[in-house]
Amino acid sequence: MCCEMRPRFGFGSTARRRIWPALCSSAKKLHVTVPPAPLVARKKNKVIVISGPTGAGKSRLALEVARRLGGEIVSADSVQVYRGLDVGxxxxxxxxxxxxxxxxxxxxxxxxxxxxxxxFDDARRATQDVLDRGCVPVVAGGTGLYLRWFMYGKPDVPRSSVEIASSVRSELAGLRWEDAVELVLQAGDPKARDLDTNNWVRLSRRLEIIRSSGSPPSAFALPYSSFQEQQHDTKLTDSPMDCQVKELDYDFLCIFLACPRVELYRSIDLRCEEMLADTGRGLLSEASWLLDIGLQPNMDSASRAMGYSASRAIGYRQTMEYLLQCRENGGSSSPQEFLEFLTKFQQTSRNFSKRQMTWFRNEKIYQWVDASQPFEAIVQFICDAYNGVEEMVVPESLEMKRESCVHKSNDLKTYRSENRVFLGDEDCRQVLDWIRRTQGK
Incomplete structure (x- = not known):
């Protein structure tokens, strides 16, 4: 059963139909000018959006909120769309x-x-389907670009033709990253230098837009007005400040689940270890399967970066690179090599979580909630906010300050991973035995 919304009290349409004609009749007798009847704004459907950095517990929160409200979850995760990529x-x-x-x-x-x-197309279709069946859509995931487009719409940028995409690949082929960035800068995109190093996919797309239209991505409109309230943008995408816009079409209730970064980093480090511990059904097995079906990890070159999204995903990319090295060595790996790979995986995952928090810090539509507070209190707050008639305000007891999560504290300056599963050589034996059996063929 989908949860019924609490009744709204006010001057309803039935009352208006009865009272307004009487007012007009009286006004005519008194020769009073009557203003036109007020327009009744269309009530927007509510959509809950729950996001947060990797390891913060957003999936668990979304599940419980959806269960209590009679809702359904629309995943906003760029990797969960792929079959067979479960653990990672x-x-x-x-x-x-x-x-x-x-x-x-x-x-x-x-x-x-x-x-x-x-x-955008799939999520919008799924959301409307959930609403049409009288249920509550709970959109949950940590892919910031997906959620931005879901709420605000697709940027009005031109599609790239096969010919232009091929031409851009040829232009960038063989160039070092710094030289490729300079090429795109000279082509007319001053924001090219803000991209993350070796993000060839984004760099290529920016050049495709220039070659297709003669203008950089920042010249094209984003569809919705909430972007005008943004004061800053991260280097992950273009600033929406100067867009021609329109109103949002849903009433979005947006939660960003965050926690102190040291606590988050400890959770991420353990999560990485646990993903690698189950060799039969874990991340190692899934990454090995990707290699077996012919996929290659993301490489630092323009030509290979145009490959498959699944092999670019954090965790899969690092694990595939490690297993390729093991295969080149005939299925052999030392404990030190495995632990170095684990450290790299953990570091990359922590860096990604920091980038997520930087991204969402600038998304003003989100209310930040402290994941370290009692789970029941957080769930109840979201359910009450959905059912309520007032504007959502996070109580002080649950609020997480955005700046405190992004700025580096003294604890972070001295942060070191503290493994809890793989403590030494002996703890790596099961993994290394699995590598010897499966990667030496």
Whole structure:
């Protein structure tokens, strides 16, 4: 059963139909000018959006909120769309998916590309389907670009033709990253230097837009007005400040689940270890399968970066690179090599979580909630906010200050991973035995 909304008290349409004609009749007798009847704004459907950095617990929160409100979850995760990539994407279990319907999970093969534009179409369709059945959409995930497009719409940028994409690949082929950035700068995009180093996919796309239209991406409109309230943008995408815009079409209730960064980093480090511990069904097995079906990890070159999204995903990319090295060595790896790979995986995951918090810090539509506070209190707050008639305000007891999560504290300056699963050589033996059996063929 979908949760019924609490009644709204006010001057309803039935009362207006009865009272307004009487007022008009009286006014005519008194020769009073009557203003036109007020227009009744169309009531927007509510959509809950729950996000947060990797390891913060957003999936658990979304599941419980959806269960209580009679909702369904629309995944906003760029890796969970892929079949077979379960552990590395922290995909909801079969049991969890039996409790609450989930959408946009296991919908494409890892050899297929899946773009933000495709997600927009699929997620909007799924959301409307949930609403049409009288249920509550709970959109949950940590892919910031997906969520931005979902709420605000697709940027009005031109599509790239096959010919232009091929021409751009040829222009960038063989260039060092610094030289490729300079080429795009000279072509007319001053923001090219703000991209993360070796993000060839984004750099290529920016050059494609210039070659297609003669203008940089920042010249094109984003569709919705909430972007005008943004004061800053991260280097992950273009600033929406100067866009021609319109109003949002849903009433979005947006939560960003965050926690102190040292606590978050400890959770991420342990999560990385646990993903590698189960060799039969864990991240190692899934990454090995990707290699077996012919996919290659993301490489630092323009030509290879145009490959598959699944092999670019954090965790899968590092694990595939490590297993390729093991295969080159005939299925051999030392404990030191494995632990170095684990350290790199943990560091990359922590860096990604920091980038997520930087991104969402600038998304003013989100209310930040402290994940370290009692789980029940957080769930109840979101359910009350959904059912309420007032503007959502996070109580002080649950609020997480944005700046405190992003700025580096003294604890972070001295942060070191403290493994809890792989403490020494002996703890690596099971993994190394599995590598010897499976990667030496």
């Amino acid at each position: 994407s922290a995909k909801p279990s079969a049991e969890e998916r039996s409790l609450v319907p989930h959408h946009l999970i296991d919908i494409v093969h890892p050899s297929e590309d899946y773009s933000a534009g495709t997600f």
